[in-house]
Amino acid sequence: MKYLDEFSDPDLAKRLVDQIHAVTTRPWAMMEVCGGQTHSIIRHGIDQLLPDGVEMIHGPGCPVCVTPLEIIDRALAIAARPGVIFCSFGDMLRVPGSSQDLFSVKSAGGDVRVVYSPLDALKLARDNPDKEVVFFGIGFETTAPANAMTVHQARRLGVRNFSLLVSHVLVPPAIAAIMESPTCRVQAFLAAGHVCSVMGTAEYPPLAQRYQVPIVVTGFEPLDILEGVRRTILQLEQGRHELENAYPRAVRDEGNIPAMEMLRDVFEVTDRTWRGIGMIPSSGWQLSEKYAEFDAERRFDVTGIRTAESALCRSGEVLQGLIKPHECPAFGKECTPRNPLGATMVSSEGACAAYFTYRRLELVDAK
Incomplete structure (x- = not known):
C-alpha cells in the first residue's frame, strides 16, 4: 500500500475482522501501550x-497522562518566575496541577509560549539572552531524541540561558511493572510503533519470554491495529509468546542508531514516577552529568x-x-x-x- 487512506480500506478491514473471528476460540485481554x-x-x-x-485494555501510553503531578507543579513554579520564558507543546498547557495549569500562569502574566519544536x-x-528559557521535555522514547x-x-553553541525540564519515560520497564502487578489481567501487548522506530525491538523479546506474553509492534491506522490484533490472537491461540513486527514500513529491528547514540550521550537512566501508577525503577531518563547545567530542576x-x-x-x-x-x-x-x-x-x-x-453519547444511551 502506498497511500494513507488505504490503511482505512473498509473491505480490507472486514477481511481482517473476519480472520480475527475465525481464529478466536476463547476470551483474551490485550493492552495497547500507546495513547495514539x-x-x-x-x-x-x-x-x-x-x-x-x-x-482491549488501554495502557499508560499517553505521555501527557503519565507525567507526574509533581513535575507539573514544578513546571508551574518555574513558569511563574519573572524573567523566565517557559516553552511547551500545546497539549501540556491545560494539564491540571495541584491548583492551576500553565494557561492560568500565562493569564496571570507568566511568559508561557507554545512551540512546535524544542529547537524553537x-x-x-539565543534571541533573548537576558531571559531564562525553559523547554518542558516530556514523553516516551519518541520525543526524546529531538x-x-x-x-x-x-552546549555546543554556548547558550547558557536555556534549560530543559525533563520528564521522559521508557516503555519496556512499564510493561514489566504492569506484568508484575498483582491486579494484572494483560495477556498480550500491542507495542507502540513510533517508540520502536527510534529504539528498535531488541528490548522486547526478553520481556515476551520472561512474562510469557506475545508482543506485536504495530502502527496507528485501523488496518495496522487490526493486523496487530490478528497476529496477537494467533499467538495466544497457539500458545506462543514472541515479538512480531507488524509495522515494518517504519520499524527496523536495530532502530535509529544515530538517535540512540544521541540519547546515550545526553541522558542517563533513572527511576521515574508515573502519574497514577507510582515509581517504576529505571523507567525514565534524566540529563547526564555532562549536561547537568541544562537541568531546569537544578x-x-x-x-x-x-x-x-x-x-x-x-x-x-x-x-x-x-x-x-x-x-x-466523575x-x-x-x-x-x-x-x-x-x-x-x-x-x-x-x-x-x-x-x-x-x-x-453511546454510554448515555446505554444507561
Whole structure:
C-alpha cells in the first residue's frame, strides 16, 4: 500500500475482522501501550468489531497522562518566575496541577509560549539572552531524541540561558511493572510503533519470554491495529509468546542508531514516577552529568515540590487498565475536557478524552 487512506480500506478491514473471528476460540485481554492507538481504536470502533470476550485494555501510553503531578507543579513554579520564558507543546498547557495549569500562569502574566519544536525554544534563548528559557521535555522514547539534540546544540553553541525540564519515560520497564502487578489481567501487548522506530525491538523479546506474553509492534491506522490484533490472537491461540513486527514500513529491528547514540550521550537512566501508577525503577531518563547545567530542576531548585492527586480522579486505575474511563464516577460530570481532573481527560491521547469524544453519547444511551 502506498497511500494513507488505504490503511482505512473498509473491505480490507472486514477481511481482517473476519480472520480475527475465525481464529478466536476463547476470551483474551490485550493492552495497547500507546495513547495514539487508543484513540484510533475508540474513534473507529475497532474494539466493538472484535469477538465477544476479546478485550482491549488501554495502557499508560499517553505521555501527557503519565507525567507526574509533581513535575507539573514544578513546571508551574518555574513558569511563574519573572524573567523566565517557559516553552511547551500545546497539549501540556491545560494539564491540571495541584491548583492551576500553565494557561492560568500565562493569564496571570507568566511568559508561557507554545512551540512546535524544542529547537524553537533554543532560538528564543539565543534571541533573548537576558531571559531564562525553559523547554518542558516530556514523553516516551519518541520525543526524546529531538530534546537530546537541542540540549546538545545548546552546549555546543554556548547558550547558557536555556534549560530543559525533563520528564521522559521508557516503555519496556512499564510493561514489566504492569506484568508484575498483582491486579494484572494483560495477556498480550500491542507495542507502540513510533517508540520502536527510534529504539528498535531488541528490548522486547526478553520481556515476551520472561512474562510469557506475545508482543506485536504495530502502527496507528485501523488496518495496522487490526493486523496487530490478528497476529496477537494467533499467538495466544497457539500458545506462543514472541515479538512480531507488524509495522515494518517504519520499524527496523536495530532502530535509529544515530538517535540512540544521541540519547546515550545526553541522558542517563533513572527511576521515574508515573502519574497514577507510582515509581517504576529505571523507567525514565534524566540529563547526564555532562549536561547537568541544562537541568531546569537544578537551576531553579524545585526538586522539593511534592503533591497529592485529586481524590475524585481515578485516572491511575484507567492508566493501569483496571477500569474503563466511563466507570469512573466523575467521568463526564466533575471531569470533562473543559474542566479536567486528570491528564487522561485533557490530553489529546488520553483514554478518558477518547471516550468522552467518541463514546459519550453511546454510554448515555446505554444507561
